[in-house]
Amino acid sequence: MTLVKTVRTALLGLLAFGTMSGVVAAQTNAPLLPKVPPGTVLTIGDPVTQKALEVSGLIKELSFEVKWANISGGPQTSEAFRAKALDVGSVAEIPSIFANWNNLPVRNIAYRERRDPIANPIYRFGVAPGAGIKTLADFRGKRIAFSPGQAQGALVLRALHAAGLKKSDVTLVELPSTGDVYPKALASKQVDVAPLGGVYIRRYIAQYGGDGATLVEHGLRDDPGHLYAPQWVLDDPAKAAALAEYVGLWARATEWVNKNPEIWIKEYYVGQQGLSQDDGEYLVKLTGEQVVSGDWSEVKKRHQETINLLAAELGYKPFDVEKIFDNRFEKTASAALAKSQ
Structure with a gap:
C-alpha cells in the first residue's frame, strides 16, 4: 500500500468512527454509522423513557453506556447542554426554537404526538x-x-x-x-x-x-414531544449513532406504554411519582395514545408557523425550520417500530 493510500485509509477511518472529544466532526447530512462504536457514552435526560425502558426490559438492548440525568424541560436541558453535561433531552415543541434564538444550536431528532390531540390536550x-x-x-x-x-x-x-x-x-x-x-x-x-x-x-x-x-378548553393542538440534541453532539459520528439507537428504543418504549397502561400506572405514576391510583388512571386517560411520526413534513409546517408566531409576538427574528431538525433521524423511530413488530 502506498503512503497516500495509507493516509487516505487512516483519514476515512477517523471520519467513520469520530472521536469522543469531538475533534473530528461529521456533517449533519453524513450517513449515520450502522453500529455504535465501542466505548461510546451518552448522557441522557429523559426520565420518563428511562423508566419505560427499565419496566419493559428494553433497556437491556442498549449497546452503549448511558449516564442517566434526572433532567427534563426546556430550561433545565438547555442549561445542561451549555455546561456540556447532557447529550440529549426530552422536551415539547418550544425549547429547540428558543435555544437557537439564544445561540445554543440544537436539533430535533425524534417526534411523537397524540393520536387525538384535541380530545387529549396536554x-x-x-x-x-x-x-x-x-x-x-x-x-x-x-x-x-x-x-x-x-x-x-x-x-x-x-x-x-x-x-x-x-x-x-x-x-x-x-x-x-x-x-x-x-x-x-x-x-x-x-x-x-x-x-x-x-x-x-x-x-x-x-x-x-x-x-x-x-x-x-382551547381546542388547539398542544401535543408535540421531541428528543433534541446539541449540534456538537450530532457532529460526533459515534454519539450520533448512539442517538439513533436510542431513538429507536424510545419509540418502542412509547409503544410499550400505550399497550401496558396498568403496569405503567403501577410502576411509574404510583411507584415512582408517588401519585394515587386514581391520579394515574386519570393521566393515562388524559394522554390517550401516543404515536411516533415517520414523516416530518406536517411537523415542520406546524413548527414553522410556531416560529413565525413567536417571532412576531416576542420580537425575535424568524428562521427556517430546517435549522432545528436533523433529517437523518426522520425515519429512525418508525423504522424501529416496524422492525419490532
Whole structure:
C-alpha cells in the first residue's frame, strides 16, 4: 500500500468512527454509522423513557453506556447542554426554537404526538374564581400567566391568535410554569388565566371548584414531544449513532406504554411519582395514545408557523425550520417500530 493510500485509509477511518472529544466532526447530512462504536457514552435526560425502558426490559438492548440525568424541560436541558453535561433531552415543541434564538444550536431528532390531540390536550386553561371567562375571546383585558420559552407560553400566544386577540389586548404575567405555581396564582387571583397540565388540572378543580374555579378548553393542538440534541453532539459520528439507537428504543418504549397502561400506572405514576391510583388512571386517560411520526413534513409546517408566531409576538427574528431538525433521524423511530413488530 502506498503512503497516500495509507493516509487516505487512516483519514476515512477517523471520519467513520469520530472521536469522543469531538475533534473530528461529521456533517449533519453524513450517513449515520450502522453500529455504535465501542466505548461510546451518552448522557441522557429523559426520565420518563428511562423508566419505560427499565419496566419493559428494553433497556437491556442498549449497546452503549448511558449516564442517566434526572433532567427534563426546556430550561433545565438547555442549561445542561451549555455546561456540556447532557447529550440529549426530552422536551415539547418550544425549547429547540428558543435555544437557537439564544445561540445554543440544537436539533430535533425524534417526534411523537397524540393520536387525538384535541380530545387529549396536554393543557387546559384554568380560570380564577370570579374571573367570568368561558371562552378564549373572554381573555381580553385579563391577566394571563406566561412562561416565555416553554410550551405553556406558546399555547397562550396561540390561544390569543385563535381568538383574534393581540398580546396588547391582555396582560401577560411572567411566572415559572413549575410545580403548583400556576394553580396557586389562580387561587390567589394573582392571574385570571393560566395553562394547567397533568394532575394539576384535576386538583385545581377539586380544591377550588367550590369557590368558582373553572376550566376552559382551547381546542388547539398542544401535543408535540421531541428528543433534541446539541449540534456538537450530532457532529460526533459515534454519539450520533448512539442517538439513533436510542431513538429507536424510545419509540418502542412509547409503544410499550400505550399497550401496558396498568403496569405503567403501577410502576411509574404510583411507584415512582408517588401519585394515587386514581391520579394515574386519570393521566393515562388524559394522554390517550401516543404515536411516533415517520414523516416530518406536517411537523415542520406546524413548527414553522410556531416560529413565525413567536417571532412576531416576542420580537425575535424568524428562521427556517430546517435549522432545528436533523433529517437523518426522520425515519429512525418508525423504522424501529416496524422492525419490532
